[in-house]
Amino acid sequence: MRHLRTLRLIEAVSKAGSIRKAAEDMNITSSALNRRIQNFEEEFGAPVFERLPRGVRLNPAGELLIQHIRSQMAELDRVRSQVADLSGLRRGHVTIACSQALQPYFMPAQIAAYRAEHPGVSFTVHVRDREAAEEDLRAFDSDLALVFEPVHLGDFDVLLTVEQPTYAVMARDHPLAEKDKLRLRDCLAYPHVVPPKRIGIRYLLDLAVARMSQKLEPIAEADSFEFMRHYVQNERAVGFQFPIGLNIGKDDRLVFRPLPKTDVAHGNLTLMQMKGRTLSVASARFANQLAMALSGSW
Amino acid sequence: MRHLRTLRLIEAVSKAGSIRKAAEDMNITSSALNRRIQNFEEEFGAPVFERLPRGVRLNPAGELLIQHIRSQMAELDRVRSQVADLSGLRRGHVTIACSQALQPYFMPAQIAAYRAEHPGVSFTVHVRDREAAEEDLRAFDSDLALVFEPVHLGDFDVLLTVEQPTYAVMARDHPLAEKDKLRLRDCLAYPHVVPPKRIGIRYLLDLAVARMSQKLEPIAEADSFEFMRHYVQNERAVGFQFPIGLNIGKDDRLVFRPLPKTDVAHGNLTLMQMKGRTLSVASARFANQLAMALSGSW
């Protein structure tokens, strides 16, 4: 969209950190870009960038402006999506940031289900930890976020929250697999694999052990659930995961056991969007479908 | 702002109803304007105007677009106001739509009070009936609306509501001026002056008489409170007004008497803004001041 070109360029400069770099990224000369920015600042009535020896950086006015630019672009996308919907095309694009755990089973299934009804809609999935997902929403890089244990609820509209217990994951022949009711302290007595601190489930585990005499002594810390899943089959270790990330009843080499809520608090899986934002038709419908699915069987 | 020029032009066309008229309004040739619109429609991906034999009109996609355009412009203004505030200038502009009744005393006093502290802020006051005020908000022509008995609350954020009884207004030597407690039926027994149906106070009076055996038989219907005020001094008639529109205790030629709530429901004076909209710093502060003033002495 031509009339947003200057705004796009400003965004590029703020990301690149220097006019020359941004010019290269956007395939124009630095002189052209430089003057565009100077002209814009003049008609805007105030400088937008701080000039530093090694480049430029947004000043406070620029921060305000960039937020406006992003919301404008997102708004335009929304309008175009509405217009497309109007002419019966049912096209659109949905961008969603979600936790690791949703990656293997939940999101693929949901997207496939949606696309079965609306083949014109395409998707972008960002796997993000809880901090990064919120950052994505703020920068309008994602329309929706579905994460465990969000950090700053204030800036977002919460569409839905569901609780998920923490499950222990182990090989079928693990000693603990015999027990029906598993406690956290049982798990910690064995070698265990946990995700890094920025992941929701680790946050809950840290909270849980803080009240106990035992400590978390992971033999491995990995942000990949795949790693954990395979590792517990090699060494007889214990891993942790939310049920939405497990294929309960369909994997005969692994055993899953819920930990009681009294040991580890349930995780809050939360579907969020940027506060006050009106989503595109496609995104809004998809959010709706997610809400239906989550409040149902999971 | 240069990058919004095409959008401004589109708005002008939608208002003028034809490209040639709009071109004249905006001081360019119709051919130039025509081209701009065609180019825009192409990159937008859909036509925006319906071509009629006598001109053009927005199609549904265009309706969606124009709403976006207006909100974008209002947003940009807000950002610029914030930026100005940032650099300590405290400049800005406030546009408010308000009822007749607020015109003589309340709004002038409030604006003067505000400008005493922030001389850099200017004001536009639109006197509007309750329907028109809401239309103003929707079209982003006003930042705030302060009206009695709003019609469609759904699309707006209500910042404050205060109740105001209806007062009977008459000359000091009117027979009813003797009585301390006045009933509606007493007033209707004398010649009375009322505003037209679109005004809030008339709406309340209509509701009130619907439950009575008497009927409203106005000798004059006028949307000017000034007219009513002077008329009741000529013929011995009764008028009606909310106390916020009266100079109670300071006008020795007129007498004001409240009607009991059981006779005429109290009017709801409501301060509103467009739903979800973030106001400019100046507007937000002024709204705040209004809320303080209204929840206080009036």
Next chain:
DNA sequence: CTTTTCGCTTCATTTTTTGCAGCGCTCGTT
């Protein structure tokens, strides 16, 4: 001290926008 990197300026060149004139069309009036 030299080199690199940066924002910014100058000027010729390219691209875009504009105004003018005119075409074909529909509608209301004669």
Next chain:
DNA sequence: AACGAGCGCTGCAAAAAATGAAGCGAAAAG
């Protein structure tokens, strides 16, 4: 039926704006 007014739209040349190549001075990095 004929006509003129008003409309959207299009070719073409002129005007305006954006762009690219080259270079300046300053500040950090090596």
